Amino acid sequence: MDISLEGKVALVTGAGPNIGSGIALALARYGAKVACNDIDVDAAKTAAERIERNGGTAISVPGDVTDEEQVIGYVQAVVERFGQIDILVNNAALLGGKGVLDESAEFFGRAVEVAALGNFLNTKHVGRHMAENGIRGSIVAISSSNGWSGSAGVIAYAFHKGGVNNFVRAAAMDLAPYGIRVNSFTPTAPTPDNPDLIAERGAGGVLERPHRHGIGGESGTESWRRPARWTGQRPPMVPMGTTGTPTDIGHCVAWLCSDYARLITGIDLVVDGGARAKNFAYFPAAAADTAGPLPLIPLDITGELDQEVS
Template structure:
């Protein structure tokens, strides 16, 4: 669900695996619009079993540079997006006796600090406790609520990325951007907040994964295999969060790397 219908249609087309899909554009901060697109899904299929909350504004600035207006907009999109979709979809599940699954996408920025994204980090930290509270509210209905924590993935669908986003993702490690402490003539006291030298491998498994890895994990978390998992967080980040900050596992050429990716088309879960 997005405000941009063309991007949603492209996403649906790229992920069609023999099933059906539909674009449901709307403003996640507007309760009437959320209700409208949820109703459209219900009208077409009659039920919703799984909700994945992922509304967020990427990027931003650090605490010294972020504007109040941009901070407020970022917080509004994430907080209302997760709340309104959870509320309205969970009501549809409860009314129909559906023991559904709601997954809220968190981020490594919700658990540890990263420069230059103060509003995003604020949002993701809030997601983590929203999940625990919502899980308690919805447990009597058999509706599970969990969070999922990736770290910055390697895109495997670059055709869906805007040029501006691609430029950010292609930036070299440690590159300064979005006001993260760049010295200016007006503020000579400013210091960079990211080291720009050579970086040894920071992820023990040698990669942060791709959106397809995220899809596999969320599909499992929403399946009957995870029927007793609620109010918790699933971390899929190649070991990044588990790593001691002073420990580097090995040089890049010495890392075994992840096992080959299983295409989502070939990973259908059996019905339990």
């Protein structure tokens, strides 16, 4: 099966250096022209430059996914440049946060706003473009393992990712008559494999840094506090011994956006090494004692990865 996105145009929101950039690169390597959006102008530009270094065609379209006028503006900019949009990947989200006892109303509200309006506004305006022009396109929302199961220390993230999951099912019903497919994709915390990110932050990138208020991270110092039970070591808890990388995510999203997935809509595709399927009482063998997955098929051909994917 030779997956090809030739002739298609993709818009990826939240195309920052980790998952978003990996998905954008994958879509380009499979043949799509890609528009990279991020609220950070430099992040959008860097994602587009990474694609071009790898022989693809890309533009940056920075903008705030919660501002309808800006969304309309960058959607129109993509259409003016490339003529159409066939693929939308809703990846923009606020990471991190705190647990329910400590999170601020301000952060909670903004995190939910980015996910809710980001998915809604982009799906609305790209969906209208597709429907009006008879484009039987594909829309993918990036969910998270935190949207399906409970984790300490990320109450806002867990809330909005859970909302993303049902948004996808409802939007899939709205858009099915137009031949437009809407699905979600669930990874779990991947090991960064973007050479730029590795060069900046070292092997493991953002995920190796201490989580001050991450999953099960420390909160207050009151005498009544109970300790979080999360140690921060993910791979040993994954049946296949690895959480994978954005490249793993990119390959699967590209397939989901291809014509081979023409009847797949309203579903969630999980790529997490078996993490979600695992029973709570099952403790996997050490990664060194498992066969593990097949070798990664790389997408970034512009530099050697100076890390082992673990």
